[in-house]
Amino acid sequence: MTYEAKITLKFDSKWEYTSGIYDDAMLPEEHITMAVPAQDLNTTKLFTLFTNFARAIGHTEVSIMKGACSVAFNDMRSVEDMRKVAEEYDLKLAEDYRDEVCKLEAEVRDLKAKLSRLEQPDNSQYTDEEMDAMNAEVLRNAEVVCHDCGSKYGTYSVGCSSTWEGKCNVCGKNAPITEVRDYGYLYKGIKELKK
Numbered sequence: 001m002t003y004e005a006k007i008t009l010k011f012d013s014k015w016e017y018t019s020g021i022y023d024d025a026m027l028p029e030e031h032i033t034m035a036v037p038a039q040d041l042n043t044t045k046l047f048t049l050f051t052n053f054a055r056a057i058g059h060t061e062v063s064i065m066k067g068a069c070s071v072a073f074n075d076m077r078s079v080e081d082m083r084k085v086a087e088e089y090d091l092k093l094a095e096d097y098r099d100e101v102c103k104l105e106a107e108v109r110d111l112k113a114k115l116s117r118l119e120q121p122d123n124s125q126y127t128d129e130e131m132d133a134m135n136a137e138v139l140r141n142a143e144v145v146c147h148d149c150g151s152k153y154g155t156y157s158v159g160c161s162s163t164w165e166g167k168c169n170v171c172g173k174n175a176p177i178t179e180v181r182d183y184g185y186l187y188k189g190i191k192e193l194k195k
Contacts, residue, residue, distance in 0.1 A: 005038035007046075009053045032056050094185070105140075105190065109133040136193040139186045142169035144177040153189025158182050 014029040034053050036045075047068065054064050073082050079093070086093050092100075109132055116129035139153055146168035150156065153170065161178040168177055170186070180186055 003039050005041075006035055007038045007041065007049065008033060008035040009049070010034075011053070011057045094181075105136070109136055109193075132193050136190050138170060139190050139193070142180050142186060144169050145180050145183060145186065146171060146173060146175040146177050148175070150178070150180070150183035150186070153186040154180070154183030155188055156182065157184045 011032040012030070015026060032053075034049065034056070036049055041049075051064055051068075054067070055061070059067075072085050073093075079095070083093055083096070085091075086096075109129070112129040113127065113133040116127040117123075120127055144166060145154070147163075149168055149170040161182045163176045163178050165174065166177045167174055169180075
């Protein structure tokens with residue numbers, strides 16, 4: 001018994017000019033067909049076909065790579081599956097990178113705070129370094145944030161957000177809140193505090 005299968009991708013375009021005069025660089029119509037045997041086609045070969053087809057119809061290498069990444073890494077995928085793919089290609093998810101970097105930055109801030117206390121043991125006020133350590137810790141541990149604090153300490157990074165009424169983990173006020181990931185995990189504020 002033999003099994004045969006074929007995948008065909010087809011692109012047709014046509015320009016219609018009312019004057020009937022075409023620019024020298026423009027083709028009046030274009031037809032591109034790509035067909036491959038599919039009985040032994042794995043996903044890597046399948047995406048190679050899609051890449052070649054996308055390139056043939058005018059997409060750039062960068063836009064093709066972005067498209068592939070948007071298939072692999074998006075909110076509709078499980079974090080565990082995305083992490084498996086990231087590890088295979090020696091990549092880090094933003095969440096993993098953020099946790100690792102924030103932990104190291106917190107250690108640096110804590111050491112600076114301890115050093116400032118050792119240098120000023122009789123100071124009855126918190127030192128600037130101690131205040132920075134406390135503020136950055138609040139930002140790092142926040143899970144939800146109001147839009148005012150998000151705009152102040154982060155950068156809005158999505159097209160739309162789920163918003164609900166609740167308590168902001170940064171300012172403590174009851175307000176419309178969203179997840180900190182929508183504001184880049186407040187990394188802008190954390191970075192400014194470590195300066």
